[in-house]
Amino acid sequence: MSVQDRSAEDLATAAGGAPVPTDVFVLERATVRYPGASGPALEGASFRVRTGECVALVGPNGAGKTTALRALLGLTPLVSGRAEVLGRPSAGWAREALAREVGVVAQREEPVFPITVLEAVEMGRYAHAGPWRALDTRDRDAVARAMARADVAALEDRWVETLSGGEWQRVRVARALAQEPRALVLDEPTASLDLSHEMQLFELIADLVRHDRLAALIVSHHLNVAARFADRLVVVAGGRVVADAAPDVVLEAARMSEVFAWPVAVQRLGDGAVQLYPERQPLSSIPGEPTR
Amino acid sequence: MRRLPTGTFVLLLAVAWLAAALIGLVSGGARLGLGDLLQALGGRGDETARGIVWSVRLPRVALGFLVGGVLAVAGAALQALVRNPLADPYLLGLSGGSGLGAVLAIALGLESAWALPAAAFIGSLVAIAVVYRLALVAGSTLDSRILLLAGVVVGAFAGALVSGILAVAEATGVRSAMLWLMGGLGGVGWAGVAALAAYAAPGLAVLARESRALNLLSLGEEPARYLGTDVGRSKRRVYIAASLLTAAAVASSGIIGFVGLAVPHAVRILRGHDHRGLLPSAFVLGGAFLVVADAVARTVVAPIELPVGVITALVGVPLFAVLLRRSVRRAAA
Numbered sequence: 001m002s003v004q005d006r007s008a009e010d011l012a013t014a015a016g017g018a019p020v021p022t023d024v025f026v027l028e029r030a031t032v033r034y035p036g037a038s039g040p041a042l043e044g045a046s047f048r049v050r051t052g053e054c055v056a057l058v059g060p061n062g063a064g065k066t067t068a069l070r071a072l073l074g075l076t077p078l079v080s081g082r083a084e085v086l087g088r089p090s091a092g093w094a095r096e097a098l099a100r101e102v103g104v105v106a107q108r109e110e111p112v113f114p115i116t117v118l119e120a121v122e123m124g125r126y127a128h129a130g131p132w133r134a135l136d137t138r139d140r141d142a143v144a145r146a147m148a149r150a151d152v153a154a155l156e157d158r159w160v161e162t163l164s165g166g167e168w169q170r171v172r173v174a175r176a177l178a179q180e181p182r183a184l185v186l187d188e189p190t191a192s193l194d195l196s197h198e199m200q201l202f203e204l205i206a207d208l209v210r211h212d213r214l215a216a217l218i219v220s221h222h223l224n225v226a227a228r229f230a231d232r233l234v235v236v237a238g239g240r241v242v243a244d245a246a247p248d249v250v251l252e253a254a255r256m257s258e259v260f261a262w263p264v265a266v267q268r269l270g271d272g273a274v275q276l277y278p279e280r281q282p283l284s285s286i287p288g289e290p291t292r
Numbered sequence: 293m294r295r296l297p298t299g300t301f302v303l304l305l306a307v308a309w310l311a312a313a314l315i316g317l318v319s320g321g322a323r324l325g326l327g328d329l330l331q332a333l334g335g336r337g338d339e340t341a342r343g344i345v346w347s348v349r350l351p352r353v354a355l356g357f358l359v360g361g362v363l364a365v366a367g368a369a370l371q372a373l374v375r376n377p378l379a380d381p382y383l384l385g386l387s388g389g390s391g392l393g394a395v396l397a398i399a400l401g402l403e404s405a406w407a408l409p410a411a412a413f414i415g416s417l418v419a420i421a422v423v424y425r426l427a428l429v430a431g432s433t434l435d436s437r438i439l440l441l442a443g444v445v446v447g448a449f450a451g452a453l454v455s456g457i458l459a460v461a462e463a464t465g466v467r468s469a470m471l472w473l474m475g476g477l478g479g480v481g482w483a484g485v486a487a488l489a490a491y492a493a494p495g496l497a498v499l500a501r502e503s504r505a506l507n508l509l510s511l512g513e514e515p516a517r518y519l520g521t522d523v524g525r526s527k528r529r530v531y532i533a534a535s536l537l538t539a540a541a542v543a544s545s546g547i548i549g550f551v552g553l554a555v556p557h558a559v560r561i562l563r564g565h566d567h568r569g570l571l572p573s574a575f576v577l578g579g580a581f582l583v584v585a586d587a588v589a590r591t592v593v594a595p596i597e598l599p600v601g602v603i604t605a606l607v608g609v610p611l612f613a614v615l616l617r618r619s620v621r622r623a624a625a
Binding site: 073075094095096098099100102103104106108109110111112113114115119123124126127129130131132175179 | 375502508510518560
């Protein structure tokens with residue numbers, strides 16, 4: 001946590017009460033239309049993410065997940081509705097100010113020049129240090145804390161191009177933490193990771209949400225992992241939010257079969273978590289899917 | 293790939309700079325020993341020697357330091373901006389655009405040391421805008437390989453237009469324009485050095501300010517934005533500053549290629565990719581490189597003087613080939 005003023009939540013905590021969750025991301029009746037597209041990419045979509053909460057944004061390809069993310073981060077203009085970060089319109093944030101509140105781990109990133117892990121994480125301090133100032137002890141502390149938190153301190157001197165996929169993702173989370181944000185946004189963070197690295201990353205995010213009370217918004221195709229970790233699943237389909245609730249409420253066979261246009265079954269595990277199982281079915285029986 | 297410690301590296305830069313200055317000052321048609329040189333620099337000794345040192349060799353060496361430094365800094369910044377270590381003001385068409393602007397100015401009779409850089413600046417801005425548009429045609433996201441291809445094509449087009457203008461222009465001035473375009477540091481004098489310094493200073497200041505943003509931009513535009521860079525603003529500033537630097541260099545000494553490719557590459561190997569250190573180091577080393585290249589161009593087939601661009605190309609093109617092979621192999625892996 002940085003020493004910046006942390007508004008309502010801190011005041012409540014200081015007064016001895018339980019922390020009051022703050023709305024970090026708010027999307028309300030948001031509609032986005034890309035020029036030249038036949039229909040809206042996002043239509044009347046609403047959901048919010050609070051501090052201390054992990055929300056997973058799921059849905060089929062092209063459903064509008066990325067558009068929702070871009071709208072929340074102020075990168076895509078809305079036709080109507082509102083998109084806000086910490087009570088301010090997303091489009092009104094300067095990138096530097098936004099980077100001090102929100103750390104984003106984007107889907108793709110390929111450094112063109114070789115850099116070390118430490119250099120990569122130090123780049124998280126740009127929004128605090130600005131163009132001129134050299135990193136001071138406060139910056140170095142933040143970098144060291146972030147690296148310890150994401151368990152990459154031992155990798156400090158490694159070249160990032162020599163890291164495994166799982167290590168590189170943890171380095172990027174460390175860099176986002178070095179920004180000392182209130183929220184993390186992760187776009188398909190485990191798309192290319194094996195089972196154990198995927199679980200490690202989600203455990204790390206869950207821990208950051210529980211203990212550091214960060215807000216986390218994760219876009220993921222991995223429904224079952226998302227369901228085990230997220231407090232809420234927001235399901236987007238055809239540009240609309242079709243469900244927004246706890247995973248065991250959202251993962252309902254009929255609804256998910258319709259959203260993904262494939263028959264699925266639902267099963268409850270011993271610990272109460274609900275998991276989704278796709279059924280087998282011959283390709284010719286898919287309704288409305290013309291053969292190419 | 294270990295990097296040099298800071299102390300060693302600064303010492304190396306200082307030695308390279310001093311050695312280049314000495315080599316630049318002692319080479320030339322008139323034979324001057326080290327003793328004559330030092331006397332002349334101190335304002336003593338033979339009057340002819342003083343004249344040669346103060347009004348011929350010193351301005352030439354100063355110009356070499358500035359032109360080489362400015363081109364190397366522009367190249368280093370462009371490499372981060374377009375995310376391609378093969379970028380350089382020459383290969384991106386900026387030099388060609390500057391040359392075209394300057395030749396148009398000469399054809400219109402605007403030949404002062406102060407008007408030429410302005411005309412060259414306009415030419416280089418037009419060139420980079422066209423290159424950028426061409427590269428965007430392939431898709432909404434910029435492909436840096438297509439950008440480089442577009443740069444080479446626009447550079448070739450500018451060169452063709454220059455040939456056309458020179459063919460129809462008045463005979464006087466054409467020969468000097470052709471000689472100047474071939475690239476050379478001779479016959480410029482202190483006025484040219486002053487004009488170059490004045491035009492280059494704002495460009496260098498802007499790039500220094502953007503050097504941390506360049507670190508982020510070399511990760512990609514999306515991560516750079518999320519880490520707090522105003523990507524659009526930074527890109528505009530870097531393009532304009534690099535265009536200004538290239539224009540100032542071309543206006544004073546013609547088209548000299550590959551300095552902006554070779555020198556930043558050497559610094560990247562020795563000291564890594566933090567642009568806050570890379571840009572000033574490239575400035576010092578780029579200057580030293582061009583001064584030495586100029587000394588070689590003057591002496592290797594004396595009394596004939598080679599265009600200095602021949603020497604920089606002899607160093608730069610093989611390096612380009614090696615880098616190209618490596619990047620292709622990397623992409624295949």
